[in-house]
Amino acid sequence: MQRSTLGDVGYSWIIGLLAGLGILILIGPVLVVIATSFTTSQTLKFPPPGLSLRWYGELFNPARSAQIHTAALNSLWVAALATAIGGVLAVFAALAISRVARPSARVLEASFLSPLVLPTLSYGLAALMFFSVLGIRPSLNLLIAGHLVVIAPFVFRTTLASLSQLDPALLEASANLGASRLYGFRRITLPLIAPGIAAGCFLAFISSMDNVPVSLFLSTARTAMLPIRMWGMMETTLDVRIAAIAGVLILATLILMIVMDRLTGLTRRMSG
Amino acid sequence: MAGMAAAAAGSGGVPGARVDWRLAAPLGLTYLAFFAAPFAILLGISFYADAEQTRLGLDSWTKFYGDAFYRKVIFDTLKLGVFAVLATTLLAYPLALVFRASSPRVQRLLIFIILMPLLTSVVIRTFAWIVILAREGVLNQTLIGLGLTSTPLNLLQTELGLVIALTQIEMPLMLLPLLTIMNQMDQNLVDASRALGASKWRTFFRVILPLTLPGWIAGATLVFASATTAFISQSVIGGARLVYLPSLIWQQSMVVYNWPFAAVASLTLLFTVLAGIMALGWLGRFARTS
Known part of the structure; x- marks a missing residue:
């Protein structure tokens, strides 16, 4: 009995310590980057010798950071269009297989989700070869x-989850009252699954903005993307402007995340 | 009738419901054209024998698998994925246990702390670890300040440094499924185990761990797939000395321009990840039946 209580105390200590280390490792780097972005120094020395907005000024200087601005605009444009087009296609696909128990539906579901687990880097190279064989210029x-x-797949997954929670009695009632399928979809299904679609689009947009494996192969000097540009900056000179870009992106993500949480309960959705 | 439909929906489907192919076609055809076709081309190009793609043959495959250096690259990539899974497991399980025991307010804060790195760009997370692991970085300053070491440790361009960085970068992928399943776990089973005299350790290994295994497998799959393909983290933190499949693929295709060889490496990465995922799935089935 004595030994088991000693072991139990050890258990609580070890679990507590490891959990604390986990939290530190998760949040620490984000805080370090934010602190570094306000440094007065030329280098990434930590802690920063003094605080200033010097590197943000440098980052927003249209002449000196023109390449970064172009890359950022390219990334935003690609993310917005890929999310919009991919989102619509994914919602259609989710509607097509929702509540279908047949094997064909399971096969479609697995295929539509496959890009989430297959190495996208392999896909990036495959896409480059494909377009080059077809003779399409980047x-x-x-x-x-x-x-x-x-x-x-992000939009597909969240939409499918929303559809599975939808009460089919609502659609039946609307059909019994003489509403057409399209009317029922527009007035009942769509408003109820909208938060799921929005949460999926949010994740899709973020993931496009952040995409390396596909952009690595498909982007060129003319069509530079922000993460690839930042990688280039990291490989050559350890420019402190990267920390400032990090600061801007973290702030933007934070704002988007809070807005999405208010609109769709994103944090609830992510924790199941 | 409505009640029956609702009951059927609860178990996954409405009887007699069919796939609406008109709605599935747009995404399906897009995937065929822009996802399946590129992989077919990739496979085709791997059967060119030379970099100029003039001659067909298995030369690229035999060159890749016949060379001990490339076999070591495959092994190192697998090892990196396994280390990342182990490290994230070691930290994510305690964090998930603490999460489960916390009040809703603390839980919301923890979810936020977990989501924050997930939604911060991978490139930025990698950059953060350069600031931390560099010779003048936070970790070395702290270690020297505590008198634990007199000369700065070189953690950049080492496997240890890369695993530490990947632990943070991939941990949310392990945590989210684990938290979901922890929240669904029946507390009565844990209480019963404790009431019957099992220690907390025994309860963890005999009750909590088996019950949460499906969540762990989902998380481990994502971490493994992500860590083995984390090109930027591998190339920036690992440096030129540590070679993994992604950097090999990039180098062969974009620097050396040996596309057949890059295609072989790329398909190898694909098979490696799929093998890892299948092994984890098999482990899950094995654990459920035993």
């Missing part, structure tokens, strides 16, 4: 097509 449109394939 452009932002190719990047949109490539991103669309890897981000559509």
